[in-house]
Amino acid sequence: xxxxxxxxxxxxxxxxxxxxxxxxxxxxxxxxxxxxxxxxxxxxxxxxxxxxxxxxxxxxxxxxxxxxxxxxxxxxxxxxxxxxxxxxxxxxxxxxxxxxxxx
Amino acid sequence: xxxxxxxxxxxxxxxxxxxxxxxxxxxxxxxxxxxxxxxxxxxxxxxxxxxxxxxxxxxxxxxxxxxxxxxxxxxxxxxxxxxxxxxxxxxxxxxxxxxxxxxxxxxxxxxxxxxxxxxxxxxxxxxxxxxxxxxxxxxxxxxxxxxxxxxxxxxxxxxxxxxxxxxxxxxxxxx
Numbered sequence: 001x002x003x004x005x006x007x008x009x010x011x012x013x014x015x016x017x018x019x020x021x022x023x024x025x026x027x028x029x030x031x032x033x034x035x036x037x038x039x040x041x042x043x044x045x046x047x048x049x050x051x052x053x054x055x056x057x058x059x060x061x062x063x064x065x066x067x068x069x070x071x072x073x074x075x076x077x078x079x080x081x082x083x084x085x086x087x088x089x090x091x092x093x094x095x096x097x098x099x100x101x102x103x
Numbered sequence: 104x105x106x107x108x109x110x111x112x113x114x115x116x117x118x119x120x121x122x123x124x125x126x127x128x129x130x131x132x133x134x135x136x137x138x139x140x141x142x143x144x145x146x147x148x149x150x151x152x153x154x155x156x157x158x159x160x161x162x163x164x165x166x167x168x169x170x171x172x173x174x175x176x177x178x179x180x181x182x183x184x185x186x187x188x189x190x191x192x193x194x195x196x197x198x199x200x201x202x203x204x205x206x207x208x209x210x211x212x213x214x215x216x217x218x219x220x221x222x223x224x225x226x227x228x229x230x231x232x233x234x235x236x237x238x239x240x241x242x243x244x245x246x247x248x249x250x251x252x253x254x255x256x257x258x259x260x261x262x263x264x265x266x267x268x269x270x271x272x273x274x275x276x277x278x
Contacts, residue, residue, distance in 0.1 A: 004105065005112040008221050010153075013116045015217035017123055019210045024127030026206020032132040032178060036139055039170070040123050043146055046158075054153045059242050062158050063251055066243075069165050070258045074265035076170045080177045081272035087181050088275075 010051035017044035031083045031093045035076065042072050112152055119145035132183070136174045140167045157240050 017040060024037025046065045053061015083093065090097050122142035129135045143166050150159035247255060 002106055002109040002113065004109050005116075008224060009112065009116075010149075012218065012221055013119070013149075015221070016120055016214060019214040019217075020120070020123045020127060022213060023207055023210040026210065028127060030130075030132055030183075032174065032181075033127065033129070033135050036132070036135050036174065037127055039139065039166075040126065040142070043143065043166075046162075047146060047149065050150055050153050050155050050158055054155070059246050062155050062243055063247055065158050066161065066247070067254060067258060069161060070262065073165065073170055074261055076173055077265050077269040078272065080173060081269040083177060084181070084273045087183075093181065093183050 007051060007055045011048060014044045014047040014051070017041075017047070029094050029096060031086070031095060032080075034095070035079050035083070038079075039072065039076070042068060108152055111148065115145045115148040115152070118142075119149070132178045133175075136171055136178060140171050143167045143171070157243055 021037045021039075021041030021044060024040065025034050028034055028037065046068055049061040049064050049068070051061075053059065086098060087093060119142050122138050122145060125138045126135045126142065129138065143162060147159040147162040147167075150156070150162060
């Protein structure tokens with residue numbers, strides 16, 4: 001007998017995915033992988049919204065996911081444009097190479 | 104049937120976690136992007152289990168289809184196969200290892216705290232009656248274009264601004 005997934009199972013899964021994304025942002029030294037980790041975090045939040053929407057018999061959870069995806073697309077486009085501009089400037093994707101504003 | 108769904112939840116959830124872990128474990132961003140698509144596919148399956156086929160479809164079409172292709176384009180365009188190994192000052196004390204180890208501890212603490220909080224809650228079983236959940240595209244469309252029409256229009260402005268911004272940022276400087 002397999003345990004039936006409850007709302008908590010979905011929230012827990014989403015929490016784990018969010019923490020993996022956080023760890024990626026902190027641990028990787030590659031701007032593209034950092035942006036990918038942010039996408040992992042956004043997806044974890046989307047899972048929370050859909051699970052909660054299902055739990056409360058509401059369609060709003062799915063609508064907010066639609067908006068989150070739009071913002072994620074805009075974020076990816078602008079973020080990658082900045083990465084390209086930075087790479088042209090320094091020939092590197094390592095965030096440690098960009099320290100001009102560091103005090 | 105319910106047993107099958109439960110099994111699918113555990114399989115897809117484990118798949119999403121393993122794929123996400125591999126995403127942040129790769130040095131080559133190319134593999135990271137491809138593994139992230141695997142993670143998105145698993146999440147899309149979870150959305151189907153949650154009775155949200157519309158979200159599952161746009162997850163594949165927009166995320167795996169559009170955003171990840173954008174990432175792949177940039178990875179191929181910049182052609183930096185692997186990230187630099189830690190060298191010099193950054194491999195040593197404050198600049199490198201310290202904050203990174205702190206970040207790992209911080210994210211582990213985040214999981215522990217969330218687990219602790221969620222254990223205090225009683226397990227709330229998912230409502231079984233899928234028919235009672237208004238998940239059809241029709242219901243989403245009516246709600247989206249009636250109650251959230253302003254937010255929808257604002258999103259189009261956001262996309263326009265992002266498009267102009269991306270073009271301006273990535274353009275070659277003429278000097």
